[in-house]
Amino acid sequence: GENVEQHPSTLSVQEGDSAVIKCTYSDSASNYFPWYKQELGKGPQLIIDIRSNVGEKKDQRIAVTLNKTAKHFSLHITETQPEDSAVYFCAASGLGSGTYKYIFGTGTRLKVLA
Amino acid sequence: GAGVSQSPRYKVTKRGQDVALRCDPISGHVSLYWYRQALGQGPEFLTYFNYEAQQDKSGLPNDRFSAERPEGSISTLTIQRTEQRDSAMYRCASSPISGNEQFFGPGTRLTVL
DSSP: OOOEEEEOSEEEEETTSOEEEEEEEOOTTOOEEEEEEEOTTSOOEEEEEEETTOSEEEETTEEEEEETTTTEEEEEEOSOOGGGOEEEEEEEEETTTTEEEEEEOOOEEEEEEO | OOSOEEEOSEEEEOTTOOEEEEEEOOTTOOEEEEEEEOTTSOOEEEEEEETTEEEEOTTOOSTTEEEEOTTSSOEEEEESSOOGGGOEEEEEEEESSTTSOOEEOOOEEEEEO
């Protein structure tokens, strides 16, 4: 089955700097990769996603890149702000292959220092 | 409602008791998913439904765990004869149809003493 690895487990950056979180997946059939932000006491919220027919997607300060050959995808946050501090999870899913469940990474705790 | 709701938010029970956790998805959402999240880990898939049909229950740990969605809306996850290792956050998510963004609820924190 699918396995998703996520690094680093914790990340501290100065406000205004960039943050990068990386994930690798094992199942070449996976074709949908969402990123979720989880704040303390709340459920995960989708912040950006990418499908396998696209190599990069950007939404304001957030971008995701996908390398299908290497089976890895990354989240990039630029100009970080204190409110970006949270736990971030990547996930992989095999849409269209009947596998709609998400396999999540273990999470990255991002701390943005003011 | 505006989002996925779950009840109770917190449940403390004694080992051996049965518990029922409820999920109320976003109105009109066809697909409903159950995940379990241990502290410091990502959510782990348990089962999912399209309408009232259980499509995949491959993530249920053992036969003490079951789920239903009889009318294609509210779902209940039942854990029989609870054990301490069942303690975790149980999260529900829904999506308009299979394959679309999953919206997560706030979760039920289950503690088995």
